[in-house]
Amino acid sequence: MKALLCEHHGPAEELVIRDLPEPLPGRGEVVIDVKAAALNFFDTLIIKGRYQTKPAFPFSPSAECAGTIAALGEGVAGWRVGERVGAWMGYGAAREKVAVSADALVRVPDKLDDAQAASLFVTYGTAMHGLIQRAHLKAGETLAILGASGGAGLAAVEIGALLGAHVIACASSPDKLALAREHGAQEEVDYAQHDIRTALKKLTGGRGVDVLYDTVGGELAEPALRSMAWEGRYLVVGFAGGEIPKIPLNLLLLKGCDLRGVFWGEFVVREPAAHRRNMERLLEWAAGGHIRAHVHATFPLERWTEAYALIGDRKAKGKIVLTL
Numbered sequence: 518m519k520a521l522l523c524e525h526h527g528p529a530e531e532l533v534i535r536d537l538p539e540p541l542p543g544r545g546e547v548v549i550d551v552k553a554a555a556l557n558f559f560d561t562l563i564i565k566g567r568y569q570t571k572p573a574f575p576f577s578p579s580a581e582c583a584g585t586i587a588a589l590g591e592g593v594a595g596w597r598v599g600e601r602v603g604a605w606m607g608y609g610a611a612r613e614k615v616a617v618s619a620d621a622l623v624r625v626p627d628k629l630d631d632a633q634a635a636s637l638f639v640t641y642g643t644a645m646h647g648l649i650q651r652a653h654l655k656a657g658e659t660l661a662i663l664g665a666s667g668g669a670g671l672a673a674v675e676i677g678a679l680l681g682a683h684v685i686a687c688a689s690s691p692d693k694l695a696l697a698r699e700h701g702a703q704e705e706v707d708y709a710q711h712d713i714r715t716a717l718k719k720l721t722g723g724r725g726v727d728v729l730y731d732t733v734g735g736e737l738a739e740p741a742l743r744s745m746a747w748e749g750r751y752l753v754v755g756f757a758g759g760e761i762p763k764i765p766l767n768l769l770l771l772k773g774c775d776l777r778g779v780f781w782g783e784f785v786v787r788e789p790a791a792h793r794r795n796m797e798r799l800l801e802w803a804a805g806g807h808i809r810a811h812v813h814a815t816f817p818l819e820r821w822t823e824a825y826a827l828i829g830d831r832k833a834k835g836k837i838v839l840t841l
Contacts (some may be wrong), residue, residue, distance in 0.1 A: 520612035521821055521839070522575040526566035529825035532578070534818065540616040542590030547619050549602060550587040553635040553815070554579035554610040554839045557668065558732075558757050561829050563608060570782070572608050579839065580782075582610035583625055583634035593619045601625040605638040607782060611818065613841050620789075623796050626804040636668065636810035636836040637799060639781065643754065644672040644730070645795040647779040648680060650788075652728045652750045656681025659721055663713075663741060664732035664757055665702060666693030668811075668836040673730045674700045675808045682728070685720055687713060687741075689831075696834050700811065713737055717744035725772075730754060738762035742772070749774040757831060811835030 520537045542548045560578045562568040583603040586596055596602075596619060604610075604621045625634040648654040660677040664670040665686035677684045678701030686697030689709040698705065706716040717726055725746030731738060735758025742751055742764060751774060769776060785792045802808045813835040816824040827833045 518613035519818060519841070520577050521579075521818055522577055523564045524575045526564065529561070529564060529822055529829070532564065532821060535575075537612070539614050542588050542593070542616050544591045545593060545619055546590040546616050547586050547593055547596060547602075547622065548588040548614055548616050549582060549584045549604065550614055551582045551610060551612065551841050552584040552631040554582045554612075554841065555632075555635040555639070556824055556828060556837045556839065557639050558755055558828055561825060570607060577609045577611040579610035580607050581605050581635050581638035582615065583631040587614060590616075590619075595619075596622065601627075601631075601634075603634045603638065605642065605785065611821070611839055623800060626800060628804055628806075632812045632815055632836075632838045632840070633803070633810040635838060636812060637803060638796075640668040640672040640836065641676065641799050641808065641810065642785075642792070642795060643669060643779060643781040644676045645799060646781050646784050646792075647730060647752045647754060648673065648676055648728070649795065650784065650791065651777045651779050652730075652752055654680050654682055654728050657683070658727035659683045659685065659724075659746070660728045660730065661685040661687055661706075661717055661726045661741070661744075662697075662702075662730045662732075663687045663708075663737055665697040666834045667732060667757065667831075668833065669732045669754060670730070671697065671700050671811050671835055672808075673732075674702050677701070677730075678703075679802065679807060685717065685726070687717075693834060696811070708737060712740065714740035714744045717741070721746070725749060728752065733758040734762050735760045736762070739764065739768075742768050742774075742776075745772050745774040747773045751776050752779050753777065754779045812838055814838075815840050817841075
């Protein structure tokens with residue numbers, strides 16, 4: 518089988534495709550015939566050794582996949598060969614077949630294509646965890662999202678709107694903001710053209726933002742934090758802007774607000790029941806057409822460098838998916 522491999526830390530151009538033996542399922546495992554493997558911003562970091570997860574070499578990137586069950590291991594019940602499934606793996610999905618624990622599987626509804634199903638786990642799972650378990654977002658609260666047109670940002674836009682929040686999309690161009698509006702944002706800030714602190718204060722009538730979902734970090738973080746409402750919750754989700762910001766802690770005192778980390782992968786490990794409830798709710802929404810994982814582009818496995826470039830250059834509007 519073909520597998521995209523990282524054999525040493527470096528840029529995406531140094532990944533390679535190798536032929537590997539097909540995996541066999543262990544006890545409690547299934548083998549998935551992968552049809553789609555989605556990429557996320559952290560995939561650009563993990564291959565460079567700049568992410569908190571550091572797999573042993575060689576490893577395949579991509580944390581989430583969708584496909585069909587090809588084989589069942591000993592002790593697996595409730596699943597059958599040929600069923601459509603999706604799974605979150607942490608890494609390792611960019612290959613034609615993968616062995617995963619049966620506990621990691623979710624059924625993919627017939628109405629969802631493989632690319633959309635593969636795109637639901639990390640971004641939508643993170644948004645669900647961030648907005649529900651970490652922010653305790655309430656209907657009627659103001660939610661601002663930095664990087665609102667990326668995969669993570671669009672997921673937060675959609676889920677925030679479904680939860681009844683007043684959603685303000687923040688992005689770096691009019692076309693990105695238009696995409697966020699299509700997904701449920703009610704107001705917008707172009708932070709390439711306007712000071713984000715001033716804009717958010719104006720849109721909230723000077724009160725500030727109740728919840729801020731930050732996928733960007735960098736130089737936007739401090740002015741965004743300065744726009745928080747009293748007892749607001751600033752969610753640290755990612756650093757697509759490149760730099761990890763250094764926050765003056767006196768701002769938390771003056772604002773009476775919180776900084777809260779959103780580490781979805783660790784949440785899945787520590788609170789599997791809550792994760793399962795989140796995913797079941799997401800799949801119900803997806804099957805009902807209430808959310809849709811916006812896929813910006815799909816690429817065959819052999820064109821991985823183009824896929825990585827869209828993410829690394831921050832040109833992706835939605836998810837980037839490798840097809841197999």
